[in-house]
Amino acid sequence: MPLNVTKTFLPPLEAYADYVRRIWENGWITNGGPFSVELEDTLRTRLGLSNVVLCANGTMALQLAIKALNLKGEIITTPFSYAASVNAIVWEGCAPVFADIDPGDFCIDPQRVEAVITPRTSAILAVHVYGLPCNLTALDDIARRHRIKIIYDAAHAFGVQVNNRSLLTYGDITACSFHATKLFHTAEGGMVTCADAGLARQLLLLRQFGHIGEDYYGLGINGKCSELHAALGLCILPYLEEICRKRKQAFGHYQQMLSGLPVNVLTIPEHISYNYAYFPVLFSSEEEQQRVRQRLNERDIFPRRYFYPPLNRLPHINGSACPVAEDISSRILAMPLSHELSDAQVEEICSIIRKEIAS
Numbered sequence: 539m540p541l542n543v544t545k546t547f548l549p550p551l552e553a554y555a556d557y558v559r560r561i562w563e564n565g566w567i568t569n570g571g572p573f574s575v576e577l578e579d580t581l582r583t584r585l586g587l588s589n590v591v592l593c594a595n596g597t598m599a600l601q602l603a604i605k606a607l608n609l610k611g612e613i614i615t616t617p618f619s620y621a622a623s624v625n626a627i628v629w630e631g632c633a634p635v636f637a638d639i640d641p642g643d644f645c646i647d648p649q650r651v652e653a654v655i656t657p658r659t660s661a662i663l664a665v666h667v668y669g670l671p672c673n674l675t676a677l678d679d680i681a682r683r684h685r686i687k688i689i690y691d692a693a694h695a696f697g698v699q700v701n702n703r704s705l706l707t708y709g710d711i712t713a714c715s716f717h718a719t720k721l722f723h724t725a726e727g728g729m730v731t732c733a734d735a736g737l738a739r740q741l742l743l744l745r746q747f748g749h750i751g752e753d754y755y756g757l758g759i760n761g762k763c764s765e766l767h768a769a770l771g772l773c774i775l776p777y778l779e780e781i782c783r784k785r786k787q788a789f790g791h792y793q794q795m796l797s798g799l800p801v802n803v804l805t806i807p808e809h810i811s812y813n814y815a816y817f818p819v820l821f822s823s824e825e826e827q828q829r830v831r832q833r834l835n836e837r838d839i840f841p842r843r844y845f846y847p848p849l850n851r852l853p854h855i856n857g858s859a860c861p862v863a864e865d866i867s868s869r870i871l872a873m874p875l876s877h878e879l880s881d882a883q884v885e886e887i888c889s890i891i892r893k894e895i896a897s
């Protein structure tokens with residue numbers, strides 16, 4: 539069995555079958571049915587959020603956020619993320635402008651953001667890379683001074699807290715992905731969350747063709763979450779604490795097994811309650827990264843290059859040079875991490891890394 543960068547958590551089939559039976563009884567399979575409303579309510583309470591709007595996927599969540607804020611012109615974003623974060627900008631007819639990352643936290647560097655602001659800038663779209671927060675204070679200060687919006691892509695940051703406050707409460711709108719590869723998932727899915735009730739209503743309208751009942755309020759799209767997807771989420775939520783506990787165990791074991799080696803791994807600041815979503819290892823050169831990956835692949839172990847290529851180098855994007863992101867992108871590998879990863883598997887991976895680095 540190949541060992542991949544992640545393994546999708548699947549709840550007991552009987553538990554999901556029970557939900558499916560109730561959906562059949564309700565005869566209500568999508569369009570704001572009881573399970574999607576229950577999942578919205580549960581997430582709002584559990585994560586300490588003001589407003590939650592479920593949607594079809596994380597990319598749709600970003601698009602809804604850009605539309606709801608009526609953004610135009612340029613949006614400053616990070617070169618170090620998954621393609622969806624820049625694609626959402628382009629798809630919504632805005633121009634992405636890259637600001638390079640801070641090598642310390644892999645997130646967009648506020649100083650570089652400030653340097654590329656123009657009169658055409660309408661927003662910053664920043665990503666909490668690997669689930670660790672961007673420089674929230676500095677970005678908030680920039681947005682306030684320049685009267686621009688902030689959207690956070692929190693696809694990696696489900697459940698993360700900063701000083702006991704949900705990381706998802708920062709910025710004008712935060713977008714999440716509930717894709718099967720993420721910590722919490724609904725197979726496909728996502729959500730947008732924001733503090734402002736008027737903005738939340740706008741997001742809701744945009745998600746469902748621009749109307750509630752027979753009253754139309756403008757141009758919308760179909761970005762809804764079905765009952766089948768919502769039910770899967772409700773089914774998984776009770777296991778989430780256990781999933782994070784097991785990931786934390788594996789994460790700690792990796793840290794211990796790699797200590798003393800000339801590689802960089804994440805350090806979790808004291809004021810952060812982390813979700814253990816990823817275990818990236820930053821090697822000293824691209825050549826070393828490729829050598830380690832080759833050896834791991836030979837043993838049926840498949841880490842992923844999160845993130846490669848840097849988004850400024852995507853073929854459909856004409857991005858400016860971002861030397862920090864380009865360098866890190868060439869040297870980093872996300873190691874397997876899941877609720878099922880055993881100590882023995884962590885040890886095997888780390889011994890391969892150790893051996894390749896020594897040679």
Ligand SMILES: *Cc1c(COP(=O)(O)O)cnc(C)c1O
Pocket residue numbers: 595596597598619620622623665691693694715716717727728
């Ligand atoms: C996964 C991911 C997305 C896209 O989410 P989907 O639900 O797959 O559309 C967006 N941004 C980041 C950083 C991601 O990792």
